[in-house]
Each structure stands twice: as structure tokens, then as C-alpha cells.
Amino acid sequence: MTMDRDRPAERVAEHHARGRGLTRIGYPIEVRPATVSGIDWVTPRMLRLTLTGDEIAGLHSYVADDHVKLVFPLADGTRNDPVPAEGQMLEWRRPHPPTRTYTIRRFDRAAREIDLDFVVHDAGLASDWARAATVGAEAVIAGPPGAKAFAHTHRHYVLAVDTTGLPAVARWLEEADWLADAGAGVDVLIDHDDAEETTYPLPERDGVRLRWLDRARGSRLGEELRALDVPEDTFVLGAGEAEDLKQVRAWVSEHGYAASITGYWKRGVAGLDD
Numbered sequence: 001m002t003m004d005r006d007r008p009a010e011r012v013a014e015h016h017a018r019g020r021g022l023t024r025i026g027y028p029i030e031v032r033p034a035t036v037s038g039i040d041w042v043t044p045r046m047l048r049l050t051l052t053g054d055e056i057a058g059l060h061s062y063v064a065d066d067h068v069k070l071v072f073p074l075a076d077g078t079r080n081d082p083v084p085a086e087g088q089m090l091e092w093r094r095p096h097p098p099t100r101t102y103t104i105r106r107f108d109r110a111a112r113e114i115d116l117d118f119v120v121h122d123a124g125l126a127s128d129w130a131r132a133a134t135v136g137a138e139a140v141i142a143g144p145p146g147a148k149a150f151a152h153t154h155r156h157y158v159l160a161v162d163t164t165g166l167p168a169v170a171r172w173l174e175e176a177d178w179l180a181d182a183g184a185g186v187d188v189l190i191d192h193d194d195a196e197e198t199t200y201p202l203p204e205r206d207g208v209r210l211r212w213l214d215r216a217r218g219s220r221l222g223e224e225l226r227a228l229d230v231p232e233d234t235f236v237l238g239a240g241e242a243e244d245l246k247q248v249r250a251w252v253s254e255h256g257y258a259a260s261i262t263g264y265w266k267r268g269v270a271g272l273d274d
């Protein structure tokens with residue numbers, strides 16, 4: 001099915017200002033080479049890589065949870081990166097290269113830079129790559145494919161995530177100057193596995209209640225959501241471990257809230273979104 005990928009910035013802005021709930025707006029999708037130009041341990045478990053490249057100037061990114069795919073070489077070390085195709089899309093040829101998805105934490109068009117924040121975990125293609133990366137390392141990024149834009153017209157927002165959702169939450173809070181005028185409240189719930197992760201810097205805003213939840217005995221998103229007192233007109237963003245998000249989906253469907261809930265990874269499964 002073809003998708004309208006024209007004027008994405010204007011269409012996202014229009015939905016933010018006057019829409020309701022969630023809508024998908026396609027971006028022209030491209031594949032770009034980039035170089036690691038900065039490495040910063042934001043917390044002992046979150047590694048920020050800055051990627052730079054001339055072609056990053058042409059990237060589209062208008063919502064906080066926009067994401068790119070890092071495209072890795074095939075097992076034999078050769079590359080089979082996607083190529084531009086009709087309809088402002090990419091063609092992925094066989095064998096499909098391994099990919100992993102990361103949120104654009106920061107996009108600076110003038111500097112031709114993006115920041116990606118990696119939760120560094122025991123072992124994984126992307127996590128290991130990020131940990132071993134040095135300035136000058138090459139990367140290939142595909143996307144972002146489009147926005148899952150949610151309107152700025154709701155009375156309340158609940159962001160229920162684990163640490164893989166922190167880049168999206170941080171960018172959303174950073175870009176939410178409209179919140180004060182809208183008079184909307186925000187609850188942010190974050191499952192984490194290690195106390196060190198709670199030092200991740202999140203922009204402060206009036207009307208935002210933030211709670212870090214220790215996941216040592218399992219996700220606490222469900223019980224914390226059930227304890228919330230939120231208005232009927234609430235929008236819910238959920239992102240994190242796929243099984244843990246079942247509790248979020250259940251709460252959302254029980255109350256009929258508008259929502260965008262995405263399993264970012266799944267325990268025991270490599271490359272869930274590959």
C-alpha cells in the first residue's frame with residue numbers, strides 16, 4: 001500500500017495542534033552513511049553516540065519517538081544495505097541485513113548530527129557495537145519511516161516505559177513547550193533494572209509527575225497505572241519490554257484511552273524488530 005509521504009512536517013504540526021489521538025504520517029525514507037563523532041556515558045547503563053554525516057541534514061524527524069534502523073553487515077562481513085526505491089521508500093534485498101532500531105534522542109539539522117542512546121545490556125549486536133564504538137567508526141542508518149504523531153489536545157498524558165523508552169520521553173519533555181498553555185498534566189512511569197539508571201537526565205516541567213519503578217521483582221507499570229487518578233481524556237504512550245507492556249495494554253483497553261504502545265524488545269529474543 002502506498003502512503004502519502006509529502007509535507008510531513010506540516011501534517012505532523014497540524015495533527016499536534018488540532019488532531020485527536022494517534023495518527024501515522026509517513027516520511028520520505030532514506031538510507032544514509034554516518035560517522036560516530038561523539039561518545040558519552042549518560043548513565044553507567046546508557047551510552048550516547050553522536051552520529052554525523054552530510055546526508056543527515058536531509059533527515060525528517062518531527063516527533064519525539066522517531067527512530068532509525070542501524071543497518072549492520074551480513075555475517076560474512078559484506079554489506080547489503082537497502083537502496084532507494086519508488087514511492088520515497090527503501091528496497092531491502094535478500095539476504096536481509098541485521099538491523100536494530102533506536103530513537104533519535106536529538107536531531108540537529110544544522111550540525112548534521114543525531115544522538116542515539118543505547119541501553120547497554122549483557123550481549124546484543126547493537127549494544128556490543130555501541131560499547132565497542134570509537135570516534136570515526138562508520139554506521140549506516142535507515143529511516144525514520146514516519147511519525148506516530150499524537151495530538152497536543154488531550155487533558156492528560158501518561159508515558160509508561162522502561163529505560164529503552166527514556167530517549168523518547170526525554171525528547172518529548174524537551175519539546176513540550178505547548179504543555180503549559182494546554183494546561184495538560186503528565187505522569188511518567190519508568191521501569192528500571194538498576195538504581196544507576198535513574199540518573200538519566202530528564203527535562204523538568206511544571207505539571208509532570210515522575211516515578212522510577214524498580215523492576216527487580218517484575219514490571220510495576222500495571223500496579224502503578226491502576227493507582228493513577230487520571231481524566232477520561234488521557235493519552236497513553238507505552239514503550240519497553242513486550243511482555244511487560246501487556247499490563248499497560250490491559251489498563252488502556254479497560255478505560256478506552258487513546259494510546260500508542262510499542263514493544264521495543266522482548267526478553268530472550270534477539271532483533272525483535274529486525
Ligand SMILES: Cc1cc2nc3c(=O)[nH]c(=O)nc-3n(C[C@H](O)[C@H](O)[C@H](O)COP(=O)(O)OP(=O)(O)OC[C@H]3O[C@@H](n4cnc5c(N)ncnc54)[C@H](O)[C@@H]3O)c2cc1C
Pocket residue numbers: 067100101102103104116117118119120121122123124125126127128163164165167168262263264265266267268269270271272273
Ligand atoms: C521504535 C523503537 C525504538 C527503540 N529505541 C531504543 C532506544 O532509543 N534505546 C535503546 O536502548 N533501545 C531502543 N529500542 C530497543 C532496541 O531496539 C532493542 O533493545 C534491541 O533488541 C537491542 O538490540 P541488541 O542487538 O543490543 O540486542 P538483540 O540482539 O536484539 O538481543 C539480544 C538479547 O538481549 C536482550 N535484550 C535486548 N534489548 C535489551 C535491553 N534493553 N535490556 C536487556 N536485554 C535486552 C534480548 O531479549 C536478547 O535476549 C527501540 C526499539 C524500537 C522498536
